[in-house]
Amino acid sequence: MTKSNLDLVKACDVFPYPPSPAYSAQTSHLVHLRVATDRNTTLGYLLPSIASTFASLPAWELDLDSEPRTLTLLSGSDEPTRSAAMALTTSAMRETGHFAILNNAWRDELYPVYGPDGNELLRVERAASQLFGVVTYGVHMTAYKRDEDGALRVWVPRRAKTKQTFPGWLDNSVAGGLAAGEQPMAALVRECMEEASLSADVASKAKAVGAVTYFYVSGEGSGGEEGLLQPECQLVYDLDLTGMDVELKPNDEEVEGFQLMGMEEVWPALKGGSFKPNCALVLLDFLIRHGEITAESEPNFLEVVARLHRRLEFPLARFPTSSHA
């Protein structure tokens, strides 16, 4: 089945928009994650079944009668003490084997959760971040070249069949999560080497070109529970390799191989749904910025552009002022 560009956007930006009855119903049904020192700020949404499971541990307070419903982290008064309480929670849950994702996808890597001032409130194991429905951050780069006739070609990797999430799907040229304390450009340069064998010299030519943001709800292929709330921010980069003798090659077991795809190959892969859902969005943003998708060619141009840049209702990261940089 051929997917339209708007279908691709809707498959990733799944959570309803306010003000709609669907949005109100979801946000009053879901449990709002908060911390005791700021009981007015929601940091993420949890499924009620997941919130109840966490509430069995003493660091937490669950209130299903309030409006909205809340799960509040009582322990801790600053980032290190909240993070310690969170670590006890996630490792205890991993022991119980209750959540498949904690047993299958544990990374020993911490993701930051930010407060209203853009500073870190706490850190949480990457695999657990989805259970809490907090905003996660990543860097996604598109490496491309223009042929002499102006035609665009894009470097596209296929994810290894052994990957926990979306095995065998197509991906962005280089992409990775931003762990706590990481600066975006530094993380990108590291991922360029780890995933695509690109030297720091080449990788540092990548140009920051914006961000793609959306509110995913996990489904098939995500490797864990379905229905998890996943608001995500991807900082996006372009690497123009026109006229350079550079190839992307796998450097670890995450990537099966790279292809330099012309648009005649990119379009069928996109429309056939071969790209990992959020990577399809980053690629759509790239194609819009490079004039391949225009108001004249795309009936839902304005809707697609807006939904690639969703304003999320949670506090977001401030990278320049990171105290852990």
Place this chain on the structure above:
Amino acid sequence: MTKSNLDLVKACDVFPYPPSPAYSAQTSHLVHLRVATDRNTTLGYLLPSIASTFASLPAWELDLDSEPRTLTLLSGSDEPTRSAAMALTTSAMRETGHFAILNNAWRDELYPVYGPDGNELLRVERAASQLFGVVTYGVHMTAYKRDEDGALRVWVPRRAKTKQTFPGWLDNSVAGGLAAGEQPMAALVRECMEEASLSADVASKAKAVGAVTYFYVSGEGSGGEEGLLQPECQLVYDLDLTGMDVELKPNDEEVEGFQLMGMEEVWPALKGGSFKPNCALVLLDFLIRHGEITAESEPNFLEVVARLHRRLEFPLARFPTSSHA
């Protein structure tokens, strides 16, 4: 006073976001524009005082007791008949002299208003579109060049002191409204000649790079009533003049003159508030796409990116299927 990038965004994207008490208060206080053949779709928001004035004419039905409050165009069953009823309304109001903007800024140019399927529901005189609070569309282009050392310079016009709106303010290199029946790229090429003396040959090298969308509420400098609701979509274009011997020059009385500004001139002009508010947003989007504003340099990067691409709550244009193309 120095404005932050987020200040600039907030000065143009003024209308509150859902779900907030401010948004609910505004949308229940304002009057929702509808047509009789689709009483469930809101096409724009009017101030109650303005809606009451229009309701004195027979083509209209005002209901201030419904939730939401509505002003419904009763006359007409298709685009031409609705547009004819609208033309009678706006010219009658112009006669009365009731609205300054109809007397000062009448253009004899029709703007399209779209329905849920992206087809035109009706057309309205450009000067009156602000009174009805409907979405308007434009094309904004940034012409730039990179010096040999990679430094960016941007062509910036100053608006003529005789302009009705924002006289003497700085503008985007080329910008104009999209009248009913116009295709975006064709309109841009025409504006390039009219405003900047750029030949069709050069103008057609402009690259479509996305859209900037926001919800303005008119204030000082707008040349008409204050507090008018103005949701706007600007299709954005880049024209790379690097290595080309091309200069932008005024061709009519709209522009006082052009300057090729380096970033050392662009930043003080932006932060000093010298750019027309919506042109500042188009320039911010340009600077983000060209790596001059990054997650590392801008504390509110993710908020700025999202708000430059606001998802508007009204039906939007479909350009490819325009029956008037």
